[in-house]
Amino acid sequence: MKVFDTQDIKSMSKIFRLNLINSITGIKPANLIGTKSKDNLENLAIFSSVVHLGSNPALLGMISRPQHNKLRDTYANIKETGYYTINHVSSNFIKKAHYTSAELSSDTSEFEVMNLNPEYLQNFYAPFVNQSLVKIGMKYIQSLDLPNGCILIIGEVQLIQLPEKSINNSGQINLEEHEAVGISGLDTYYSLKKLEQFPYVNKNEIPDFFD
């Protein structure tokens, strides 16, 4: 077994710590965040920090690091315009999705360079990713400052488009159906395979015996 204590974590190299702490939480969702500036410049950035906050109202969060150019574009556009989109990354375009993290000049759109196509649905202000099979339109609600200078961006789900076959009668999405992927750390992509589904658990349904 390998053990790292507080002192080890403080004194390890920057790259080693970045990789370790970014991969320590387990698998993360792979989503492309689409925005458009007031000047109509489209922006696209990959995020692995989208997190469910609540279902009613339908709120999602994501973490932004203000010192990073890519994320600053995204956050600036969200604050300025009030809208953004979340688009699931499927296995057939992980390379394009990953390279949206490249540092482009600020007047260049990742959509164009990575050959991902912007798509506008129902007059929603922010662009969706055409290649993405699960598309979510978000309205910005507020942001909270975190103790490390990062920001939790909170938004409300306003629009969802996904393939009929990806969702069942109970509202559950089958991630395998559209080959959704997960991210570990900063740069490693995983495919997903459904293992098992359990019933809603209440007191009377606890199995008598766990071996």
Add this chain to the structure above:
Amino acid sequence: MKVFDTQDIKSMSKIFRLNLINSITGIKPANLIGTKSKDNLENLAIFSSVVHLGSNPALLGMISRPQHNKLRDTYANIKETGYYTINHVSSNFIKKAHYTSAELSSDTSEFEVMNLNPEYLQNFYAPFVNQSLVKIGMKYIQSLDLPNGCILIIGEVQLIQLPEKSINNSGQINLEEHEAVGISGLDTYYSLKKLEQFPYVNKNEIPDFFD
């Protein structure tokens, strides 16, 4: 294609919305949160909302719904004692892990009922899960109130234990090595298979052509 707009989301049945909004973010990490009350009662609860906040200092967040008994036990213990553990769920104990969400009486420990074994490392106050191969010791830093009444619990990584073969020389964790799983929605578990790893991206490394 299936489309849900704001009005659809508001008027759909509670269960359908719970399932849809809980699964809309994509894959989520499966972690067991271990705590111990001041009275030495151990508690274990599954969380799918653990999120990376920053690497230096090494901060992780997770979302707690205060109205839910299980999570309230976890949050109460964290606030009271200042410590908790995050333990990766592997495929060989997903059923036990899932059933920690059952509502037990408050003097019963999920460790005992689910036959998961508490383990204490380096005098850390909170219990780890013996069956888990990646174990993280956390110190509570602060919590932030979210607009929906939920709470973002923020903690600092103080201790990490994992198998030698699960981590490479760059600090990257191989999730396949210990058969870590992901969660979709409230109750569906997925296995992970490594697809591809890309280099760190900078401007000069953008591929010339994306087809």
